[in-house]
Amino acid sequence: MDVLASLYTRVGRLTDGLYYAKLAVCLKPNPEAQPLVPPDLASYAASLVNVGVSHHLTNAEAALHLGLFDEARDQTEKYLRIHPEDGEGMVLAAKALLALQRPHAAAAMMRAALHHDPRNGWMHALLAEALMGCARHEAALSHQKLAFELAGDDDALRGRLAGSLALQSGACRPAAQGLLGALNDEREAPVRRVNVREPIESIMVGILWDQVYDSPLVHCVTPICRRFDMSVLYVRNVRHDAVGDVLRGAVLRPRQAVGVDDATLGRIVVGDQVVALINLCAPSEIATFPVFKGEGAPMVVHWVTSPMCDRIPGADLVLADPETVDVDRRTYGEERVALLSNLLAFEFPRILAPEEEVLDLPRETRGFAMFGIHGVSARMTPDSVALWSKVLWACPEAHLMIGGRDDWEEGMVTWALDAFAEYGVSTRVHFQAPLEGEGTFAAAKAFPHMVDVILDSTPVGAEVETVHDLWMGLPVVSLRGPTRVGRVGTSVLRAAGRPEWIADDEAGYIRIAAALAHDPALGETRKGLREQILGSRLADPVALGNEIAQCLMQALTARRTQR
Structure with a gap:
């Protein structure tokens, strides 16, 4: 019992360790067994001081690989109660929170981690991703630069940095492009090539x-x-x-x-x-x-x-x-x-679920047009907020719904409403209410039935979301950006046979969005859009x-x- 108490405690299973420790107290020790016990396992109290690898950490890693982000977050929380200053646990927790689109919580976690290991490039990179999700792109760029300096020969970290730098927007984009160029040049250096x-x-x-x-x-x-x-x-x-x-x-x-x-x-x-x-x-x-x-x-x-x-x-x-x-x-x-x-x-579904039917135009029941945007925090940039606000100015009766998610982080809601308030339109901006008891992805399935027109983000557009929106009968307005990462939405629209919904500049974007919101034939467009998509090159992978x-x-x- 002493040995089991020590072993369970060493691997972080404190509840089991306490159980066997109590049981050992109730039993009479066998003097003949004492020489068989390794010295470092002979004291339960010593094991409490030296808790080793926790099964919570390994469970968290496994859950993260399997895409079970809620489970990964829960396991890292339990692990950090045992090891509150462990950097590896904090990094895992931040990755799970970022996957759950909770950038404010992830940023808080990584700030705490950096206090213990300020020269860890991974921690700076993850904090930068979280800050970008919080729309703090300039602060994120500072940490991306530090991560780049600390990366050394870590190709995994370099790859992660390349992904986050590609999402930079606004005034930070030129510096981000410079870092991306340096990352690629180092990879293409002769010494790193396979001969x-x-x-x-x-x-x-x-x-x-x-x-x-x-x-x-x-x-x-x-x-x-x-x-x-x-x-x-x-x-x-x-x-x-x-x-x-x-x-x-x-x-x-x-x-x-x-x-x-x-x-x-x-x-x-x-x-x-x-x-x-x-x-x-x-x-x-x-x-x-x-x-x-x-x-x-x-x-x-x-x-x-x-x-x-x-x-x-x-x-x-x-x-x-x-x-x-x-x-x-x-x-x-x-x-x-x-x-x-x-x-x-894409290969589109041949058999439709009930929630995949194209319903009547929501504008007709509400009495006003409802624009929709996907609540992906990394793409809700200040550039996007400014553009969406101008669309609302051009359509004084219209509203905007941020949706497609089953829950919202309080920090994200506060930031978004404050950002739209800067343009005087926050009273017409809404977050899709969670659908209690409807199962996973219920909000994403219901979102297309709640809005009339989807507004794409900038400078990074949506890709697969745009495909699904069009298939669900939703017109999508996309702005042609200066980079490849800014043209994923326009590429989908052209393949779908709807280049008229692509804008070359902000004025064109606002004009197209307003025209769709007021179009008396919008209901017919919505009903016929799926058939058009299925007849386009977007539905012909062969x-x-x-x-x-x-x-x-x-x-x-x-x-x-x-x-």
Whole structure:
């Protein structure tokens, strides 16, 4: 009993440790067993002073990998009650809170962590992400710079930084672009490249995929991957679920690449005789960007990431559409950019759930138009708030609903209402009320039925949300930004056959939004939009897959000719 009490206490299971300690007090000790007890486990009191690895921490890590963010947060809270100053526990807690879109709580957690370890680059990077979710972009940039200085050779941290820097807005964007350029230049430095001496003559296509959680992009990627008969999928996460298994089933050979650094993975790709590597990694801590050198190196292809980067290190071929082509040519050079008809195409549901039916126009029952925006804190930038407020000025009778979430962080609500109050429109801004007892994602399912027109964010637009909004019969207004990451919404609208909802400037955005809000035929547009989407290139992944395959073959043929 003494040994069990000490063991359970050492691993942080204090309740179990106390139980066995009490039981030991009630029992008569056996003198013959005493010599068998290791000295460091002979005292329950000593074990209390030296609590070791907690099962709460390991449970939190597992839950985070599985996408069980509420469970991860609860487990880290229990762990931090035992180890209130442990930096690793604080980092895990902050990651869970960020995934739950609670940036104010995550920022508070990381500030506390930095008091104990001020030179930890990861902590600065996570605090920056949280601050951006709180719309404090200038403060976030300071921590991103510190994280960049402290990153050293940590490619995982560099990848995470690239993702957050791509979301910077306003006056901070030029400095963020400078940091992104420095990150990519270091990755492409000769010393960090994988050398390939012998030319690869196979027809094997490699696909890098790092989406840890239930990524809706898989419904775009999977049907296109099926177009390649000879393909190998390099999976960067340990998660096995229905979505991931669908993608694994779409390729010839799935290969686990968890915990493999860029250089090692690059050598594995070369050993697999991959002639073209499509990098679908989003900038995250498990993303990888192997860079090759030598005449026989595989061709690295930049197609789509989420969030989309303006530049993937080492890309030889960049797939663009009419919306991104000018940005891509400025970034990569005209010779490396191939123009497609569209970048995204999805397989839409064949059987509809009741909540997926397109209902009557909400404007008709309320008597006024209701604009909608998705409550993704990282995209609710000061730039976006200013633009949305101007739309409300142009439509004095209209209101704005922030929705698509089952709960709201108090700090986010306070910030948003204060931000809109600066423009005098806060009384017409509402947060979607939680739907009690309706299950997970109930608010997201109900949101399209509550609004008339969706307003996209700036400078980073929505991607998969825009696709779902259009399919649900909702017009979406999007502003064409100066970067690739700012054109995800416009790319979707063009593929859907609705380029008239794309604005070149703020004045055009306001004009389009106001026209839709007052359009007497808006109800008919809403009813017919789904059929139009299903008949557009956005719903034809086979055509897009064929176009991508043909583009790859042409590029590979041109490379062989140049050798």
